[in-house]
Amino acid sequence: MKTNFKELRISTTKRRELIDITDEVCATVKESGIEEGICVVYSMHSTSAIIINEPERGLMEDILTKIDDDFPRERDWLHNRIDDNADSHLAGAFLGPSLVIPVKNRSPCLGTWQSVFFLELDGPRSGRRVIIEVLGV
Ligand code: ZN
Numbered sequence: 001m002k003t004n005f006k007e008l009r010i011s012t013t014k015r016r017e018l019i020d021i022t023d024e025v026c027a028t029v030k031e032s033g034i035e036e037g038i039c040v041v042y043s044m045h046s047t048s049a050i051i052i053n054e055p056e057r058g059l060m061e062d063i064l065t066k067i068d069d070d071f072p073r074e075r076d077w078l079h080n081r082i083d084d085n086a087d088s089h090l091a092g093a094f095l096g097p098s099l100v101i102p103v104k105n106r107s108p109c110l111g112t113w114q115s116v117f118f119l120e121l122d123g124p125r126s127g128r129r130v131i132i133e134v135l136g137v
Contacts, residue, residue, distance in 0.1 A: 001137060004032030008130040012123035016064045019118040020055055021130065022110070025101070028132040029108050037136015039108050042098040044129040047088035047122035049095035055115040067091050067121070088122035095119065103136055 006028045010019055021041070029039055041050050053063065070091070077086030099116070102109040110116070118130055 001037075001135060002032065002034050004028060004034065004134040006132045008118075008132065010118055010120075010128040010130060011126040012120040012128060014120065015123050016067060017120040017123055018051075018060045018063065019120065020115050021118050021132075022055075022115040025108055025116050025132055029103055029134050030106055032134040032136075033106070034103060034134050034136040035106055037103045037134060039101045039103050040098060040131070040133045040135070041101065041116055042131045042133070043118060044131065045092070045097070047085060047092050048128060049092050049097060049119040049121065050099050050130070051095060051117050051119055052099060052101075052110070052114050053117065054113040055117075063119075067095075070094075085122045091121045103134060 008021065008024055012019065025039060025041060043050050053059065071087040073087040077090070079086035079089060101116070118128065120128065
């Protein structure tokens with residue numbers, strides 16, 4: 001089995017923001033030389049998430065609006081007593097820090113309308129760390 005490990009550093013400019021990392025995922029799979037296996041995309045932060053969806057401007061805004069609706073910042077969350085970002089942790093916990101994408105023919109198996117996003121939930125931040133690891137043969 002072969003592996004290829006890459007760490008991305010991402011800077012964000014808004015509190016909540018979707019950053020398209022599809023090109024980096026595809027490049028990491030391609031340079032790995034791995035024909036068939038899996039690709040893990042993993043964020044090393046508890047106030048972020050990794051998601052796959054369509055890179056359409058309106059939909060990307062809708063996703064952020066849905067997160068605001070489901071995890072309201074102004075509610076009296078207990079974590080806000082020590083750190084004013086409970087809503088960001090909650091969204092991160094329920095959306096999850098990672099995804100696994102199948103790899104075939106040196107490409108991630110992404111559909112026509114699927115892109116991979118880093119989802120910032122408590123920005124702006126510099127130096128967000130996202131790991132892309134490809135494993136296979
Ligand atoms: Zn916190």
